[in-house]
Amino acid sequence: MTCEAVQVEHLWKQYRLGQIGSATLREDVQRTWARLAGRPDPLLKVDETASPDSVRSIWALSDVSFAVREGDAVAIIGRNGAGKSTLLKVMSRITAPTRGVVRLRGRLASLLEVGTGFHPDLTGRQNVHLNGAILGMRAREIAHKMDDIISFAELERFADTPVKRYSSGMYVRLAFAVAAHLDPEILIVDEVLAVGDLAFQKRCLGKMGEVARSGRTVLFVSHNMLAVTSLCERAIWLDAGRVRAEGQASGVVAEYVSTVTCETSSFEELWTMDAESAPASEEVALRRIAIVPGTPQVRFTLGMDTPFRVVVEFVNRRAGARLHVSVVFYTDQELPAFTTWSAVTPEWRNRPLRMGLYRATCFVPGNLLNSGRHRIVVYVIRDLSWTALRYDSSVRFDIVDLERREGGWMSREPGVVQPRLSWENEFLGGG
């Protein structure tokens, strides 16, 4: 029998824009005076008088409702400005909602606030006491966990040194160690934590995974979709302050990712026959460049394991030209991932072409490119060595990695390619 640990009902949060929050005493006295005298507000501009309530305000959350069962790990995803931080702020009581209710069962702590209240002049140990108390730990609880915290942060030797002498890495380690030992019933984890070097990030993600699997209620906010699908069973997608989707993490994440990539990527470039704008030279003109997923997709999302095709259509303008197509894949760090060319098919290799429209299709297998955004550069090559046309395609596509991981590193592996290679393991005796 599990019950709900978090219940959010019809939550609304309004922010006022501009300088309305602060005012001067004089303005307020003027307003009050005018109101008492029955005159309209003298400080409002003419167009504002019509609807003074609706001016310059935005709803950061509108009618958000959801519930989280005890022990569930739930991800909150959405683009920047979708209302994720506002939701967390309301839940952790930093700001009050405009309408609606949040109910919590148990103590809530959030890993948003690493290092809050650290005082540079106090020693590591003293800061643990202070920081723990600010985060809601009892003094006895802190004293009890002190050694664990210090050793988790690997700061045994520096526990009695003022933190102002710490390196920034030591500082963050200590702060995270305190937060990691909070033991609340409900934990809010923000990916803000993913700072520091790779080793520390791995450690943080590892700890989060541990927490998520320990049966505690966890709300996980992240842009790392791989971590989301790995750590959480359920996901809530916030979009412009509303719950856009809620359910199984893998499904919600797939929908979210495809929507986001769809809006920002382009899969095809097409030019009409007589278009002046088409990339062309005296010998050749491009007609179409397209990325076509190899498996039928509702939306154009390329998973790591999805094979796809690159289609290049061009017009040969000179009879007898020996042309072939070459494509270079670039990552968004502008690293060339690999180059491939159509001259590998023997019957088309160095073959004289008639004038007319040709199509070259390259089949890219799944599990080759690493996740991330990619672009391509298309070359049309004459006589196996001369560049007849070079074109930086505006085609942009994302390879997304949504495969659930059971543990370990839950982020993008380094490398431009990520092939699945076969391994052989042998025991060679000994022991």
Next chain:
Amino acid sequence: MWAFSYNLPAHRSARGRGTLTEETVLTIVHGDEWTTVIRPCTGWPGLGWRELVQSRELIALLVWRDLVATYQQTILGPVWHLLQPLLSTITFTIVFGHIVRLPTEGVPHFLFYLVGIVAWSYFSGSVLATANIFSAQAHLFGKVYFPRLVVPIAIVLSRAMPACAQLILALIVVGYYAASGSTVSLTANLLFVPLLLGMLALFSVTVGTLVSALTIRYRDLQHLVTFGITLMMFVTPVLYPVSVVPTKYRSLLVLNPAASIIEAFRRAVLGTAPVELRPLFVSLSLIAGLAIVSLFAFRRAEAAFIDTV
């Protein structure tokens, strides 16, 4: 039933043991046993006493932090706290005692000003330190929730430490003067001192929180605080005894709660006259009334300030 508490071993272990029958668990669930209910802040906010009492450890730790952090690194730190009132007193003695020649009821000028300054600087220092807490602590308040009142309370409490050190210095000086045959003496009236310091602490936290709540809406108030406190010193009997105030103004002086506290404080420390209880009661009721207003203003401000700062 609502259980509004942060230490939850009770319901936690009850479920953890698994000895409860399904029905009991269901009653727990349907009993609306939420530990925290967050609602919009409309109308009169609650006082939040319970939470405040639960945060006493945090208050203690913040006081401890202020003390440790101030004295950990500096040698002159504590000395400075004693030097400050001494320098002010010397200046006042020269200017108001020897040049302007204000009457001091026969008390040596140096002593008269020293005692007044000790009490006054505790009050004014505390007000100034608490008047801007929302902007000063925005980084903390914006990240983690705890009852905000904890901060001004801790500030006023930690400021009591140097005030006590100054008081001890003053008592030593009083003892010296008493031994050398002055009109002052250490009497049983000294027992009033803790009470009077407590009243000063309450009054300063009241004024400080009210100002800090108002500065959220009226930024320009921030600049007025220092000025206002300086002005207030002149309408408080720090530099002169109440006895020199003309009768027609004396009823106005009652409206300043600090006036009767400072006057009583000086009488208690110097032992020149018995402490009058009536003006103190008036002060206390005024402070209590103001404290309620200030508390509500503060509670309203803390709910919304992060959106405006």
